[in-house]
Amino acid sequence: MKPKGFVRRTKQREAILQVLRGTKSHPTADWVYQEVRKEMPHVSLGTIYRNLRTLSEHGEIQELAYGSHHSRFDANSESHYHFICDSCGSVEDLDMPILHELEAKVEKLGNYEVFNHRLEFHGNCADCSEKESVQSDQH
Amino acid sequence: MKPKGFVRRTKQREAILQVLRGTKSHPTADWVYQEVRKEMPHVSLGTIYRNLRTLSEHGEIQELAYGSHHSRFDANSESHYHFICDSCGSVEDLDMPILHELEAKVEKLGNYEVFNHRLEFHGNCADCSEKESVQSDQH
DNA sequence: ATAAATGCAAAGCATTTGCAACCAT
DNA sequence: ATGGTTGCAAATGCTTTGCATTTAT
Numbered sequence: 001m002k003p004k005g006f007v008r009r010t011k012q013r014e015a016i017l018q019v020l021r022g023t024k025s026h027p028t029a030d031w032v033y034q035e036v037r038k039e040m041p042h043v044s045l046g047t048i049y050r051n052l053r054t055l056s057e058h059g060e061i062q063e064l065a066y067g068s069h070h071s072r073f074d075a076n077s078e079s080h081y082h083f084i085c086d087s088c089g090s091v092e093d094l095d096m097p098i099l100h101e102l103e104a105k106v107e108k109l110g111n112y113e114v115f116n117h118r119l120e121f122h123g124n125c126a127d128c129s130e131k132e133s134v135q136s137d138q139h
Numbered sequence: 140m141k142p143k144g145f146v147r148r149t150k151q152r153e154a155i156l157q158v159l160r161g162t163k164s165h166p167t168a169d170w171v172y173q174e175v176r177k178e179m180p181h182v183s184l185g186t187i188y189r190n191l192r193t194l195s196e197h198g199e200i201q202e203l204a205y206g207s208h209h210s211r212f213d214a215n216s217e218s219h220y221h222f223i224c225d226s227c228g229s230v231e232d233l234d235m236p237i238l239h240e241l242e243a244k245v246e247k248l249g250n251y252e253v254f255n256h257r258l259e260f261h262g263n264c265a266d267c268s269e270k271e272s273v274q275s276d277q278h
Numbered sequence: 279a280t281a282a283a284t285g286c287a288a289a290g291c292a293t294t295t296g297c298a299a300c301c302a303t
Numbered sequence: 304a305t306g307g308t309t310g311c312a313a314a315t316g317c318t319t320t321g322c323a324t325t326t327a328t
């Protein structure tokens with residue numbers, strides 16, 4: 001029996017992977033689209049998006065989410081770290097010291113001027129990890 | 140002479156700040172909108188967005204950008220950190236070890252299950268910091 | 279043969295913006 | 304009086320999706 005959610009090897013998907021592997025520039029979906037289009041003029045942007053999603057869900061590539069499609073706002077403007085629950089989406093402040101020394105370390109890695117950094121932890125919050133353990137009890 | 144970009148104190152802006160200061164939940168713009176609307180039914184969503192931006196530009200609040208309004212993709216699916224140039228938007232991989240021990244630290248802070256973390260550094264890349272120093276030479 | 283993947287175009291949705299009226303300074 | 308700010312509505316821009324068709328297995 002074939003596994004459900006089997007992933008086919010299509011020329012569009014191969015082309016996308018090849019474009020991505022051929023650059024160090026962490027491109028946007030649209031840039032990938034333009035590149036793939038050079039070899040495959042009829043490829044559609046929808047296909048690019050669908051494949052980028054599939055590939056990152058399968059751990060073959062990594063998505064770096066930027067921008068602000070659903071920003072959240074924090075009245076505490078002091079620098080601090082956050083915990084994000086991947087299950088329910090809640091965001092909590094973390095009471096831990098800022099690792100200023102990391103910025104100096106990064107500046108030594110290259111010719112960077114580092115102004116600040118963002119550190120956030122992902123996982124399950126107290127509520128959600130409790131719910132999951134209850135669910136597995138019910139088996 | 141009044142400073143350019145002077146920020147007025149309007150009742151809309153005050154209401155937004157008050158809503159934000161009255162919660163620990165890191166709300167979305169729309170949640171803020173719904174809350175402010177309870178006291179000020181004619182406030183517009185545009186005003187909420189404009190003020191949230193102004194306030195965070197002035198360092199009174201903090202914006203936490205989530206989602207994927209312009210995602211970037213990385214063929215390197217191994218966990219690694221990034222440097223983002225705030226001036227030109229370029230993204231570079233950083234060659235530094237993953238700080239796994241931080242996740243254990245966070246788990247001790249509360250009842251969290253931490254699966255992974257995201258750490259990125261912001262500043263000026265080599266090119267952009269060079270351009271800026273050239274500009275200031277021209278004064 | 280079958281279900282995954284595609285191209286195309288339309289829809290979704292958070293966010294931004296143009297503009298005339300308004301109001302804090 | 305001045306120009307920052309507002310409400311309203313239309314627009315923007317990245318991303319997603321419905322559907323008929325194609326294609327990898």
